[in-house]
Structure formats: C-alpha cells, structure tokens
Amino acid sequence: MDYPAIEINLDAIRENASALTALCGKRGLAVAGVVKCTCGSPAVASAMVAGGVKQIADSRLENLERLRNNGINSELLLLRSPMKSQITGTVKIVDISLNSELEIIEMLSTEAVRQRKKHDIILMTDLGDRREGLMPGDVIAAAGAIIRMPGVRLAGIGTNLTCFRGILPSPQNMQLLADLATEIEAVYTIKLRWISGGNSSSLKMIIDGTMPAKINHVRLGESILLGRETAAGELLSGTEPDAFCLKTEVIESSVKPSQPEGITGLDAFGHIPATSSDNSSRRRALLGIGREDTVLEGLRPCVPGIKVLGGSSDHLIVDVEDAGRSFGAGDIIAFNLTYPALLGCMTSSYVNKHYLGIHPEQKNIGIRIAGMPVSIGANRTGSELAPEAVCTRLKEKLAGVGHVVENWGNIAEPVLYNGNLTPEQKAALLLKTNDCLAQFTVKTMDDNRFPLAVGGDHSITAGILGGLRQRKKNSGMIMFSAFGEFNDAKTSMTGNLHGMVLAACCNRCDLRMVSIPPGMPVENIVLIGLRNVDSAERKLLSQSGIKIFTMEDIDVLGMHEVIIQACRRLTHCTDGIHISIGMNFADPAEAPGVLLASRGGVNYREAHLAMEALAATGMVCSADLTELAPVAGANDQTAEFGIELLCSLLGQKII
Numbered sequence: 001m002d003y004p005a006i007e008i009n010l011d012a013i014r015e016n017a018s019a020l021t022a023l024c025g026k027r028g029l030a031v032a033g034v035v036k037c038t039c040g041s042p043a044v045a046s047a048m049v050a051g052g053v054k055q056i057a058d059s060r061l062e063n064l065e066r067l068r069n070n071g072i073n074s075e076l077l078l079l080r081s082p083m084k085s086q087i088t089g090t091v092k093i094v095d096i097s098l099n100s101e102l103e104i105i106e107m108l109s110t111e112a113v114r115q116r117k118k119h120d121i122i123l124m125t126d127l128g129d130r131r132e133g134l135m136p137g138d139v140i141a142a143a144g145a146i147i148r149m150p151g152v153r154l155a156g157i158g159t160n161l162t163c164f165r166g167i168l169p170s171p172q173n174m175q176l177l178a179d180l181a182t183e184i185e186a187v188y189t190i191k192l193r194w195i196s197g198g199n200s201s202s203l204k205m206i207i208d209g210t211m212p213a214k215i216n217h218v219r220l221g222e223s224i225l226l227g228r229e230t231a232a233g234e235l236l237s238g239t240e241p242d243a244f245c246l247k248t249e250v251i252e253s254s255v256k257p258s259q260p261e262g263i264t265g266l267d268a269f270g271h272i273p274a275t276s277s278d279n280s281s282r283r284r285a286l287l288g289i290g291r292e293d294t295v296l297e298g299l300r301p302c303v304p305g306i307k308v309l310g311g312s313s314d315h316l317i318v319d320v321e322d323a324g325r326s327f328g329a330g331d332i333i334a335f336n337l338t339y340p341a342l343l344g345c346m347t348s349s350y351v352n353k354h355y356l357g358i359h360p361e362q363k364n365i366g367i368r369i370a371g372m373p374v375s376i377g378a379n380r381t382g383s384e385l386a387p388e389a390v391c392t393r394l395k396e397k398l399a400g401v402g403h404v405v406e407n408w409g410n411i412a413e414p415v416l417y418n419g420n421l422t423p424e425q426k427a428a429l430l431l432k433t434n435d436c437l438a439q440f441t442v443k444t445m446d447d448n449r450f451p452l453a454v455g456g457d458h459s460i461t462a463g464i465l466g467g468l469r470q471r472k473k474n475s476g477m478i479m480f481s482a483f484g485e486f487n488d489a490k491t492s493m494t495g496n497l498h499g500m501v502l503a504a505c506c507n508r509c510d511l512r513m514v515s516i517p518p519g520m521p522v523e524n525i526v527l528i529g530l531r532n533v534d535s536a537e538r539k540l541l542s543q544s545g546i547k548i549f550t551m552e553d554i555d556v557l558g559m560h561e562v563i564i565q566a567c568r569r570l571t572h573c574t575d576g577i578h579i580s581i582g583m584n585f586a587d588p589a590e591a592p593g594v595l596l597a598s599r600g601g602v603n604y605r606e607a608h609l610a611m612e613a614l615a616a617t618g619m620v621c622s623a624d625l626t627e628l629a630p631v632a633g634a635n636d637q638t639a640e641f642g643i644e645l646l647c648s649l650l651g652q653k654i655i
C-alpha cells in the first residue's frame with residue numbers, strides 16, 4: 001500500500017445511513033444522502049443507497065454525472081444552484097435541483113422543454129444563514145412564477161442553515177418554512193412533494209421531536225459519514241464515527257528541542273508562528289502529508305499520546321514522546337478525521353483511497369478459464385487456435401502459483417474469419433458467441449470465481465465486459481493494445497470487428513457485439529500501449545474522454561508510473577478493474593505470434609512490470625487475453641509469454 005492512504009469503511013457508512021434513515025423515517029422524513037464530501041464516490045453512494053437513503057445528492061454536476069454513469073439509479077439531487085454554463089447538463093443528468101435564482105430556473109425550463117423533459121425544482125429560501133435562498137417575503141411570488149414555467153415542476157421548497165453563519169435550525173425558522181409551504185399549496189392549489197428542512201444540523205430537532213410535522217425531507221452528509229449531528233457536534237447513537245481512517249508514514253523520527261532557534265519571521269503560509277514555553281526536548285515524527293492534502297488541525301491521532309504540532313504544505317509534525325512506543329521511519333500513524341480534514345483527503349490526488357467492506361477483499365477465490373475459439377472479428381484466421389495453445393498450460397501454471405483453477409475449455413463453437421461476410425453478418429455471428437461468454441462471466445461471478453477469457457481476437461472483450469457489467473456496475477477497464485480499436489462500421493477501413501471493440505465496450509459503435517452491451521463509461525477506461533491509429537479513429541479517440549497512454553507516454557513516464565496514473569484515475573469511480581490484454585501491445589520481437597504485429601511495442605520486462613503493478617492494486621476483477629495467433633501444434637513463444645503475463649497479473653492476489 002502507498003501512503004498517505006485513506007481507508008473508507010463502506011459497511012460502516014451503510015450502517016450509519018441505515019440508522020439515520022430509520023430515525024428520520026419514524027418522524028416522517030425522507031433522507032437524501034449527500035456524497036460531496038467524498039468527491040461523489042460511487043462506492044460511498046452505493047453504500048448509502050444500501051442503507052436506505054431515498055436520493056443521492058451532491059453540489060457538483062460532474063460528480064452526479066459520474067454517479068449516474070456508475071450504476072447509481074436513485075434520484076439525483078443537485079445541491080447547489082447550477083451555473084448558467086451547466087444548464088444543459090443539469091437537465092440531462094439531474095432529477096431535482098435546489099435553486100434560488102429565477103433567471104437560472106427560467107433557463108432550466110427552456111432547456112427542459114428542448115430536451116422534452118420536466119425538471120424538478122426545490123426553491124430555496126434564506127431563513128437567516130445568508131447563503132443561498134430567496135428572502136421569505138419573495139418566496140410565494142417566485143413559486144407562482146416557477147409554476148407557470150413549462151419545463152420545470154415546483155417539487156418543493158427548502159432551506160439550508162448553519163453552513164455559512166452558523167445559524168441553527170429552530171422551531172421558529174422551521175415553522176416559517178412549513179408555513180411558506182402551506183401557503184404555496186393553498187394559493188396555487190398544488191401539493192409540494194418535498195419540504196426540505198436542511199442538513200445534518202437539523203437532526204437534533206428531529207431526534208428531540210421538535211421538527212414541525214410539515215417538514216418531510218433532510219439532506220444528510222456529515223452525519224452519515226462521521227456519525228455526528230452538526231448543531232451541537234454530538235455523536236449519534238447507533239452510528240460508527242470512524243468510517244474513515246487516514247494512514248500516514250513516518251519519514252523522520254528524532255528528538256528535538258521544542259523551542260525553535262533563530263530569528264522568527266512568518267511561516268510558510270504567511271502566519272506568525274505560535275510560541276511555546278516548553279524548553280524540553282521531545283521525540284517527534286515527521287509524516288509525509290501536508291496542508292496540500294488535508295486540514296492538519298482536523299486530524300485526530302488514533303494512538304493516545306500522539307499530538308499534532310502542525311505542518312506545512314507537504315509535512316506534518318507530531319509529538320510522539322508520550323505515545324508509549326517509538327515510531328521510526330516507515331512506521332504508520334493513523335488518524336480519524338473531522339469534516340474539513342476528510343474533505344481535503346478525499347480531494348487530494350496524493351491520498352490513495354482504499355474502500356473496505358461491502359465488496360470485501362477476497363483472496364484466492366478461485367479462477368475459471370473460458371476458451372473463445374474466435375477469429376470472426378479478426379483480419380485473418382489463427383486466433384481460434386489460441387485457447388488450445390494456452391488454456392491447459394495456463395491452468396497448470398496458475399495452480400502452481402497456488403490458485404484453485406477450473407478450465408472450462410472452449411465454451412462456444414469456433415467462429416472463423418470469413419472475408420466474404422459483411423461487418424453486419426460478422427457481428428451477428430460474434431454476438432451469439434459473445435453472449436455465451438457474457439453468460440459464462442455472470443455465472444462465474446455468481447459462483448464467486450474470477451472470470452478469465454482466452455481468445456480469440458479482441459472482439460471477445462465485448463462479451464466478457466457484457467457479463468461483468470451486469471454484476472459490477474462500477475467496474476472499469478484497462479485495455480492493452482497497439483491499436484485504437486475505436487472505429488465503428490462507418491470509419492473502419494477494413495470492416496474488421498476487433499478494430500471496433502473498444503467503441504463497442506462504451507456503446508460508441510453502431511454494430512452490436514453482445515446482446516446486453518457493456519455501456520462502460522469512457523471515464524472508466526484506460527488504453528495503454530497505443531501506437532497505431534487510423535486518422536478518423538484518432539479524432540474519435542482523442543475526443544472520447546478515454547485516458548490513453550501511448551508508447552511515447554510509456555517511454556517518457558516509465559511503465560510503473562503509467563500503471564499508477566491509470567489506477568489513480570480509476571480508483572475513484574470503480575470498484576474493480578477488468579484487464580484486457582491484446583498481445584499485440586507487446587513488441588513483435590517478444591510476441592511475434594499475433595494476428596497483426598506492430599513494431600515498437602512494450603518489451604518483455606515492461607509488460608511484466610505492468611501486470612505486477614496491477615496485481616498489487618488488488619483491484620483486478622476479471623481479465624482476457626486476445627489477439628494471439630499460434631501455429632497449430634507448435635510450442636508457441638507468444639502463447640507462453642501470454643501465460644506468464646496472466647500469472648504475473650494473478651500471481652500475488654486476486655481482487
């Protein structure tokens with residue numbers, strides 16, 4: 001594991017959501033689960049949904065879009081009034097938005113009409129905290145104006161307190177909100193769906209039973225994540241306060257005088273440093289995290305006796321004299337977090353995110369191999385022989401690494417390249433075979449095994465992903481390939497399906513390669529090893545949003561850094577990564593036995609390094625090996641290389 005790292009206990013978050021939705025439910029309030037503090041993490045949102053929240057809410061449109069693309073099917077609520085530049089996206093992605101600016105609502109209405117939709121509005125009123133919202137005296141007239149707009153629906157009214165000026169919810173201001181709702185309903189003879197009575201600072205009134213009955217909705221973030229209400233900062237019974245744990249690494253351990261020495265100026269942030277009267281020398285540890293990553297004052301050491309002294313952009317200094325044990329370089333010091341500290345850690349790309357629980361780390365769950373004797377998607381025959389050359393040896397080798405392995409052999413009849421067929425005819429044949437692979441994958445995952453497909457040409461990846469996505473909505477993919485594989489039938493110069501498979505995986509291809517298309521979001525995909533692209537494809541690919549590491553990137557960054565960057569991109573939005581290995585990503589000197597060789601590829605050592613680095617992430621959930629074209633009966637060098645790569649990928653641990 002790389003440090004600093006934040007561990008996110010999804011089971012605790014689900015339990016907290018469950019406790020608070022039950023509590024609010026008893027008082028007649030529905031809960032929107034707010035995930036903005038985790039940068040809109042789909043895993044956290046899923047945990048909240050599992051705990052019973054009615055909607056998922058965030059203040060950033062891009063987070064909501066990622067949530068929608070990653071299988072969050074609940075109603076999505078935009079907490080912050082959209083910007084004028086976000087109108088189209090808001091109507092497209094979001095079900096309900098909190099609004100306080102009539103000009104913006106007017107634009108939402110116009111856009112909704114254009115998109116043939118109705119967009120729901122919760123009109124915000126400012127009950128004293130002086131952040132967003134119309135003044136109460138303006139609410140009734142504004143409600144009337146909204147009701148007259150054709151594209152929007154007045155779904156309710158709401159307020160937000162405490163965040164800016166610390167104004168607490170009270171029986172008075174909450175009653176005012178309730179009265180405004182009653183008046184709107186009477187004046188315009190409508191029924192408001194939601195009367196949204198604030199955030200985690202409203203829980204105290206809900207618990208005390210002083211919340212007016214008319215209020216039927218709250219938006220809860222901090223209380224679900226950190227188990228506290230925020231009016232008095234009290235712990236909520238039945239919740240786990242430590243769902244997040246920050247782990248940092250000691251980079252220096254030494255005994256130093258507590259007093260600084262020399263002439264005092266300003267510190268790194270322009271502040272006058274605090275003085276201390278302590279003249280002793282004490283043991284302190286320097287930790288590899290800083291103000292760039294978090295709010296140091298919000299860190300609560302888990303070991304009693306450790307005290308946070310302060311820090312600068314990249315360093316944190318803690319006093320460990322009274323910790324009862326020594327901390328040397330390389331030791332780990334753990335912290336629990338306040339809200340601002342958590343916000344910082346989740347936002348910092350330097351803090352690794354580790355999700356625990358709900359999808360528990362499972363070791364040695366067993367591997368199931370499927371052979372796919374397919375070359376229908378290729379430029380020639382040959383790849384249909386790869387399962388024969390690979391699967392038996394692969395099973396032996398993986399068993400040697402200590403895995404329980406089942407080899408199911410070829411799971412479909414061979415479908416071979418035929419130059420007389422149109423792309424549409426080929427796709428129809430491929431679809432049948434890929435459906436077998438999708439079913440195999442679903443069954444394998446249901447049996448708690450790791451699906452491993454051996455192709456075949458690269459078009460089988462659509463099949464395994466088609467299955468994977470039915471079971472793992474938050475999955476991502478790293479594809480190794482020399483080619484872009486991002487054509488569709490219109491741009492393809494050859495009509496070969498393997499050159500369209502990446503487009504098919506994210507539903508950007510007009511030919512269907514599996515009955516239930518994977519529909520993988522482009523931001524969940526990374527392509528590595530690219531060096532051969534058609535010109536129309538280049539444009540499509542560079543505009544697609546798929547993260548690409550070309551051979552040039554690999555030369556400049558090194559393979560290890562490429563894998564780290566790829567995983568960093570994927571960890572936030574995925575809970576598992578499919579690895580698709582098109583053997584042509586390797587250099588033909590090492591892997592000559594492929595369907596279509598391309599010079600200047602990844603060398604032997606880099607290829608292994610990539611697989612080892614991926615294994616170390618613990619996020620690999622399925623894999624395929626494709627594009628091999630062994631010669632019948634020969635002891636094939638390229639097949640052997642592919643087997644070795646899969647062993648590296650699966651050698652240390654699975655998932």
Ligand SMILES: *Cc1c(COP(=O)(O)O)cnc(C)c1O
Nearest residue numbers: 034079160199200219220221222
């Ligand atoms: C952040 C936010 C919330 C959630 O606040 P918590 O204190 O984390 O519960 C609710 N509503 C709005 C408008 C917000 O911006």
